[in-house]
Amino acid sequence: MPVVLIYRKQKLEVEGTLTVREALQKLGLSPESHLIVRNGELLNENDILRNGEEVKVISAISGGAR
């Protein structure tokens, strides 16, 4: 069972064990633009993700009219 990352209602998968920063980079998501939350707890970019767990990816970037 890989690490499951919920991003914009989609389930993405990466093979653990790896850091938050590595997981985002593997998915082509900038760690500067995204955060990862596990059970409501914000993870930092060096936290470890392990196979079998499910986390949520939050896009920190928003756009629109000024």
Added chain:
Amino acid sequence: MRQHRLALCKDHYPQWFIEQTQRFIEKYRMFTHQDRILVAVSGGKDSLALWDVLWQLGYEAEGLYINLGIGGEFAYSDESQQAAQKFADQRRLKLHIYHVEERRGESVPAIALRTHRGRQKPCAVCGLIKRHTMNQMARQLGFSVLATAHNLDDEVSFLFGNLLSWNLRQIPRQSPVLEAEEGFVRKVKPFIRFSERETAAYSIVRGIEYIEEECPFAEGSKQLQYKDLLNRLEEQQPGVKLRFLLGFFNAMEQGFIHPIEDEQGEVILNPCPSCGQPTSTGDLCATCRLFEEN
């Protein structure tokens, strides 16, 4: 936070964030505890975080939510209004609501569809109506300051976009504070030095229930492309966004970048005959013209 060479735990991060906001408020002389502040809130992470911080710092801050009438699969405007209202109710704060369709008879997407300005994308119409309404409401309700939650990424992507198109009229107007002028309330941006990632982290750690969904019209916008590009650069060069913005402010302060003098001299502002807000047109202001245009 690589750009600050700083790592904080979830207990100390909000404290650091609040202290930094107060430092920026003082540094740029934005306002004092004697001011009445209207915070423009969208229901998103940045604006609710700003209201939360100002509330915690003991400022007299009320909120303004502008319901733009944006719907779609997810009732974007109504859901955002609910998030803003819930936030206000939880803290017993006052939220003012301006409903564009109820006040003006049409939603922002409907106005955009029938006007030249909004034909390609409603964002230009939306921005114009929001800026107009924020100023109007702040003045009508007697606030001395209007605070928006524009952050580092907003400001850097705006500056970058203006430089790409050499928008020399717009560039010198970008500032942490826009002083009050005849008919215009003082506008401030207390989050101007925080990245969007930092404001999102604050909202998550504080448990603020904000709207995560993006405005349906923002998808594919140039601003989002610039933000993504600049964050890719930030990954390689931590602190590059902040240096870019602070370097620009520094150049402005030292007089290397000047506002362009109008060929006809000073711009004369007259009140719009419909809404009373200042305009240089000599007739209806740009916002009121939208409602006259057919």
